[in-house]
Amino acid sequence: MVIVVSRFHEEITAKLLQSARDALRRGGIAESNVEVIWTPGAFELPVVAEAAAASERFDAIVALGCVIRGETPHFEYVAGEAARGLGNVALAHRIAVGFGVLTTETETQALARVAKGAEAVQAALETADALERLGAAPRD
Numbered sequence: 001m002v003i004v005v006s007r008f009h010e011e012i013t014a015k016l017l018q019s020a021r022d023a024l025r026r027g028g029i030a031e032s033n034v035e036v037i038w039t040p041g042a043f044e045l046p047v048v049a050e051a052a053a054a055s056e057r058f059d060a061i062v063a064l065g066c067v068i069r070g071e072t073p074h075f076e077y078v079a080g081e082a083a084r085g086l087g088n089v090a091l092a093h094r095i096a097v098g099f100g101v102l103t104t105e106t107e108t109q110a111l112a113r114v115a116k117g118a119e120a121v122q123a124a125l126e127t128a129d130a131l132e133r134l135g136a137a138p139r140d
Contacts, residue, residue: 001024001029001033001034001035001058001059001060001061001062001121001124002034002035002036002037002052002057002058002060002061002062003017003020003034003035003036003037003061003062003063003064004037004038004039004045004048004049004052004061004062004063004064005017005036005037005038005039005063005064005065006038006039006040006041006042006044006045006064006065006066006101007038007039007040007041008040008041008042008065008066009065009066009067009068009107009110012066012102012107012110012111012114013064013065013066015111015114015117016064016065016066016100016102016114016116016117016120017036017064017117018114018117019114019115019116019117019118020062020064020100020117020118020120020121021034021117022118023117023118023119023121023122024121027121027125035058037052039065041065041078042065042066042067042078042079042082042101043078043081043082045063045065045082045085045086045101046063046081046082046084046085046086046088046089047085049061049063049085049086049089049097050085050088050089050092050093053089053092053093053095054093058095059095059096059128059132060095060096060097060098060124060125060127060128061089061095061096061097061098061124062097062098062100062117062120062121062124063082063086063097063098063099063100063101063120064100064101064117064120065082065100065101065102066101066102066104066110067079067082067101067102067103067104068104068105068106068107068110069103069104069105069106075103079101079103082101083099083101086099086101094131094136095128095131096123096124096125096126096127096128096131097124097127098119098120098121098122098123098124098125098127099120099123100116100117100119100120100121102114102116
């Protein structure tokens with residue numbers, strides 16, 4: 001598994017990453033089987049996820065980020081493109097992509113939702129299992 005994490009709002013994304021790591025540990029997945037790659041922001045998550053999927057080294061991808069609404073429409077563009085791009089990666093490569101990108105109005109709301117890192121891991125693991133059972137997983 002690879003976890004792709006946005007560095008923007010790192011005080012929040014680091015907590016998302018910790019939540020994800022805790023879920024993996026509870027699931028019995030060794031940290032040595034997980035690679036973490038940082039990106040500058042949420043907008044860059046899809047291109048790095050695409051490269052990870054194309055490498056065929058991973059059975060699942062978890063994308064973690066945080067986009068907080070500001071005073072301009074920038075929020076909508078970044079959040080929308082991150083979601084669209086990650087969805088495209090999942091479809092194009094038939095790979096599980098856990099979506100852990102927070103989209104909130106405030107930092108306080110984001111901090112209250114850092115458990116979404118664990119939820120993204122769980123979603124990726126369940127999807128990877130479903131793809132494998134369907135014979136649709138990208139690799140053996």
